[in-house]
Amino acid sequence: MAWVALGVSQLVAGIGRPQGSPVAAVGSAAIDNTPPAVKNFAISAFGSHDKTALIIGILVVLAVFSAAIGIAAMRNLRNGYIGLAIFAVIGLAAALTRPNAALVDVLPTLIGALVGAYALRLLVRAAGGQARRGAVPPGTGQVAAPRTARTRGATPPPDFTVPTDPALAGSPDPAPPTAGQAAEQPRPVSRARSGPPTTDDQRPAPWQPGRRSFLTAGVVALAAGGVGTLGGRTLSERSSVSTALANIRFPKAAHPVPPLPSGVDLGIKGLSSFMTPNSSFYRVDTALLVPQVAPQSWQLRIHGMVEREITINFHELLKRPLIEDYITLCCVSNPVAGPYIGNAKWLGASLASLLREARPRAGAEQLLCTSVDGFTSGTPLATVLDGRDALLAVAMNGAPLPVAHGFPARMVTPGLYGYVSATKWVTDIKVTTFRGELAYWAQRGWSQQGPIKTESRIDVPGGPVSAGRTQVAGVAWAQHKGIDAVHVRVDHGPWQQARLAAVPGIDTWRQWVWDWDAARGTHLIEARATDATGYTQTPVQQPPEPNGASGYPSVSVSVS
Numbered sequence: 001m002a003w004v005a006l007g008v009s010q011l012v013a014g015i016g017r018p019q020g021s022p023v024a025a026v027g028s029a030a031i032d033n034t035p036p037a038v039k040n041f042a043i044s045a046f047g048s049h050d051k052t053a054l055i056i057g058i059l060v061v062l063a064v065f066s067a068a069i070g071i072a073a074m075r076n077l078r079n080g081y082i083g084l085a086i087f088a089v090i091g092l093a094a095a096l097t098r099p100n101a102a103l104v105d106v107l108p109t110l111i112g113a114l115v116g117a118y119a120l121r122l123l124v125r126a127a128g129g130q131a132r133r134g135a136v137p138p139g140t141g142q143v144a145a146p147r148t149a150r151t152r153g154a155t156p157p158p159d160f161t162v163p164t165d166p167a168l169a170g171s172p173d174p175a176p177p178t179a180g181q182a183a184e185q186p187r188p189v190s191r192a193r194s195g196p197p198t199t200d201d202q203r204p205a206p207w208q209p210g211r212r213s214f215l216t217a218g219v220v221a222l223a224a225g226g227v228g229t230l231g232g233r234t235l236s237e238r239s240s241v242s243t244a245l246a247n248i249r250f251p252k253a254a255h256p257v258p259p260l261p262s263g264v265d266l267g268i269k270g271l272s273s274f275m276t277p278n279s280s281f282y283r284v285d286t287a288l289l290v291p292q293v294a295p296q297s298w299q300l301r302i303h304g305m306v307e308r309e310i311t312i313n314f315h316e317l318l319k320r321p322l323i324e325d326y327i328t329l330c331c332v333s334n335p336v337a338g339p340y341i342g343n344a345k346w347l348g349a350s351l352a353s354l355l356r357e358a359r360p361r362a363g364a365e366q367l368l369c370t371s372v373d374g375f376t377s378g379t380p381l382a383t384v385l386d387g388r389d390a391l392l393a394v395a396m397n398g399a400p401l402p403v404a405h406g407f408p409a410r411m412v413t414p415g416l417y418g419y420v421s422a423t424k425w426v427t428d429i430k431v432t433t434f435r436g437e438l439a440y441w442a443q444r445g446w447s448q449q450g451p452i453k454t455e456s457r458i459d460v461p462g463g464p465v466s467a468g469r470t471q472v473a474g475v476a477w478a479q480h481k482g483i484d485a486v487h488v489r490v491d492h493g494p495w496q497q498a499r500l501a502a503v504p505g506i507d508t509w510r511q512w513v514w515d516w517d518a519a520r521g522t523h524l525i526e527a528r529a530t531d532a533t534g535y536t537q538t539p540v541q542q543p544p545e546p547n548g549a550s551g552y553p554s555v556s557v558s559v560s
């Protein structure tokens with residue numbers, strides 16, 4: 001029943017607006033309202049799969065609750081309807097409170113719930129529950145028929161092994177209720193009543209047709225739910241956006257970057273490549289459903305503490321002089337030596353020049369940048385205006401921005417963690433003060449200022465090595481400052497200077513390598529980077545919250 005309801009609502013959502021899907025809406029609401037500690041745990045435990053884990057979690061909870069609804073419905077169909085209504089209200093509340101909610105977002109849940117109610121009725125009937133035909137005296141209103149579950153229970157089939165709960169039979173993941181829930185729930189009626197074969201042989205076995213039609217109805221429900229879910233998903237993914245992506249042509253950059261100098265890649269096996277391909281670029285965002293924004297409908301509004309409000313569309317954005325730059329993006333949630341960092345060649349319009357046209361007023365400090373899905377970042381205005389390549393980016397590594405990375409336009413600001421500077425699907429920039437507004441993560445306890453900390457990572461060796469000469473290599477970063485040196489030490493011995501690879505500028509990470517004469521045994525290798533301001537990364541270990549992890553990266557290597 002729940003499966004049918006879900007399937008139908010996913011289908012309706014797929015036809016119209018995917019964000020109206022109750023699963024997506026509940027999921028998105030869950031993401032926004034999850035305590036930061038839990039969210040950080042999810043990011044570190046599941047990494048990029050955190051959203052899959054969330055969806056599975058929602059479906060499991062749904063399965064357990066729908067099992068309960070099914071049991072309730074077997075006793076009294078009205079209880080089943082009430083349970084379903086509670087579901088629908090949760091789905092509706094979530095769908096309508098999303099930042100980009102529209103009234104049509106109620107449709108998937110409403111239609112899903114109505115069809116679910118119908119399916120529930122059919123299944124309960126077929127299973128021989130309260131509304132079962134035959135158990136109800138003709139002429140009696142089915143819903144009003146009292147205590148028919150008991151009537152039905154009088155003749156249990158000796159081999160009645162079909163799940164007594166229709167919802168359980170038809171739910172996507174028939175997870176057993178937890179011990180606590182099982183204890184609270186009344187035992188399924190038919191099971192409670194089943195026992196040794198009864199002596200009541202006179203009666204025609206009423207369970208036979210009931211069982212068969214229950215099974216049939218169950219299978220039909222399962223199929224309908226499945227088709228709905230799959231169909232809905234396919235429809236959601238089909239979009240004008242993919243066509244737009246395929247057809248987009250960018251003008252030549254007014255400020256192209258020179259080709260990469262030779263030697264940015266040291267060519268060491270296991271070392272992160274200098275350029276990160278789009279396909280393996282880390283992705284971090286709060287969007288359960290990747291926003292699908294057609295370029296024709298995209299626009300960016302700049303307002304707030306400005307002399308002149310500006311609204312610009314995609315065509316106008318592309319007509320501005322485009323800048324190309326290599327910039328290494330990094331997430332504040334990246335633990336020491338973590339994977340949430342990547343380097344790409346970006347193409348975009350200068351955010352600073354656009355802001356200057358808007359003429360920020362005296363006292364303006366913060367750009368509250370909002371994405372179409374309501375996420376916000378708070379970027380320091382002074383940083384954007386200080387001459388670095390803060391971009392409204394439209395392309396990544398020579399291709400249009402992948403949808404997951406912000407198509408059609410996102411911000412990229414060298415030197416600042418993504419959560420304060422890299423809003424994807426950006427559509428609104430409000431010029432304000434830091435006191436005046438808290439952006440998404442600042443509301444959740446993270447720092448308003450997010451300069452990237454000077455850090456390094458050891459990529460190689462990634463496992464045991466043989467004694468003798470071996471390479472220790474990695475990357476180091478201090479965006480918009482530049483890396484001047486990397487040192488390595490073994491077993492807390494003296495620091496040894498590593499050799500640095502070439503870089504095209506100061507906004508990217510930098511590869512490094514150190515030749516080690518490895519002796520047998522197990523050794524601790526640590527690294528530390530020094531940036532061009534003369535600052536050497538701190539050994540003080542800090543977690544990512546509230547403004548970025550710190551500490552030396554280390555690996556333990558066994559040498560044989």
Ligand SMILES: Nc1nc2c(c(=O)[nH]1)N[C@H]1C(S)=C(S)[C@@H](COP(=O)(O)O)O[C@H]1N2
Binds near residue numbers: 425
């Ligand atoms: N709309 C939107 N933009 C966002 C985020 C988000 O949750 N929603 N997350 C930010 C964070 S925390 C980071 S680290 C970068 C990651 O960009 P990427 O996914 O392209 O690597 O996007 C930023 N932009």
Ligand SMILES: [Mo]
Binds near residue numbers: 330331332333417419
């Ligand atoms: Mo991030």
